Amino acid sequence: MKRAQLCLFVSCALAAVPARGADLAVVFTAPELASGMASLETMLQAEAEGFLDDLLAIVEEVVDKPLFMKAFTGAAVTSSLLSGHLATRDGVAFSVGSTAALWSADWSPAALERLGAIGTDDDLEAGAGVQPLLAQAAFSLDGLVPGLDAGLYAGFMDVQGSGFGMESFSAGVFTGLTLFAPAAGAPPGMVGWQGLRLSLGGGYSSGTLSMLVEPGPIYQTIPVDPDGAGPLVPLSTTIQVEPSVMAGVRSSVYGGRLLASTGLSLFRSISLVVGAGGSLSAGSSSVSLDSDDEVVVLGYLSSLVVTDGTIKISGSTAAVRSVLLSPILTAGLGFRVGAFELSVPAVWHVPGGIGLAVLVELRP
Numbered sequence: 001m002k003r004a005q006l007c008l009f010v011s012c013a014l015a016a017v018p019a020r021g022a023d024l025a026v027v028f029t030a031p032e033l034a035s036g037m038a039s040l041e042t043m044l045q046a047e048a049e050g051f052l053d054d055l056l057a058i059v060e061e062v063v064d065k066p067l068f069m070k071a072f073t074g075a076a077v078t079s080s081l082l083s084g085h086l087a088t089r090d091g092v093a094f095s096v097g098s099t100a101a102l103w104s105a106d107w108s109p110a111a112l113e114r115l116g117a118i119g120t121d122d123d124l125e126a127g128a129g130v131q132p133l134l135a136q137a138a139f140s141l142d143g144l145v146p147g148l149d150a151g152l153y154a155g156f157m158d159v160q161g162s163g164f165g166m167e168s169f170s171a172g173v174f175t176g177l178t179l180f181a182p183a184a185g186a187p188p189g190m191v192g193w194q195g196l197r198l199s200l201g202g203g204y205s206s207g208t209l210s211m212l213v214e215p216g217p218i219y220q221t222i223p224v225d226p227d228g229a230g231p232l233v234p235l236s237t238t239i240q241v242e243p244s245v246m247a248g249v250r251s252s253v254y255g256g257r258l259l260a261s262t263g264l265s266l267f268r269s270i271s272l273v274v275g276a277g278g279s280l281s282a283g284s285s286s287v288s289l290d291s292d293d294e295v296v297v298l299g300y301l302s303s304l305v306v307t308d309g310t311i312k313i314s315g316s317t318a319a320v321r322s323v324l325l326s327p328i329l330t331a332g333l334g335f336r337v338g339a340f341e342l343s344v345p346a347v348w349h350v351p352g353g354i355g356l357a358v359l360v361e362l363r364p
Contacts, residue, residue, distance in 0.1 A: 172203015255281025
């Protein structure tokens, strides 16, 4: 079997984790031959099963990608840090939108060039995380403590296509205290300071990105000796598999953040915000593999086949877990029109995470 093709087959989305603790299985069912060919069918089964151990060993070797999984966890943490930045000084505020994040151990041009030429044997610290749909609500608690507000957020998405899938869930709470800002309801000027805001938030998020991988046909040539120890030399036959693998990368994260921010409002319609703080998060990433493909016999035995065989690869890898205590820097740009505001917050999860969100806010 061609090793390069097999590596591409089982590496799927270039993702996985150390094989130790993984629950992966390869199951082969031999083709069924015509009546009276039981001995040949048994030989075919025995010879074909002989390479399954080698196949599983290669699978385990290829899925040894701890840096890749660590990066997916970091990207999921970075994406979650874009939730819970909604604030209100009066009444209630709502927002809906999406977030996305990338994580890389090195953002240099050389590292990005290596990422563009990544192969199945490479293990790079690079990953991505998304929250396709995020809804938030914040409520003013100014009656209890001047400048205090609190809110909650939730996100859910389940989109499945013929060759791609995306699932996500997130939920959390947040609170903030705005100090030194103009009184709520005061007429805004052309340029105004928004005061100092201290915010605290935490929650849980999980997501699965899956894709269909079809690397093309894979061949294995095996010897079959119809007369056993007789005078006839063994004949070779070939089995062909054209794999179609659904691979999913799942990341789960929970944690919290503390942030201080400030900003300016310009021309009563534009807002600029910057902030700094820290986050403590714990997360894990793992990969699931699922394929069920026909095994086709080529050569002189092909005319004797009644039912094609199958080969299955299924299971999931052990999770790679990470605990991240990191500083964070934030920035945001907002455009307000009436009761609506388009908000574009960004976060740098030092040292490797960069995230961006696009949110539409409503303040009745």
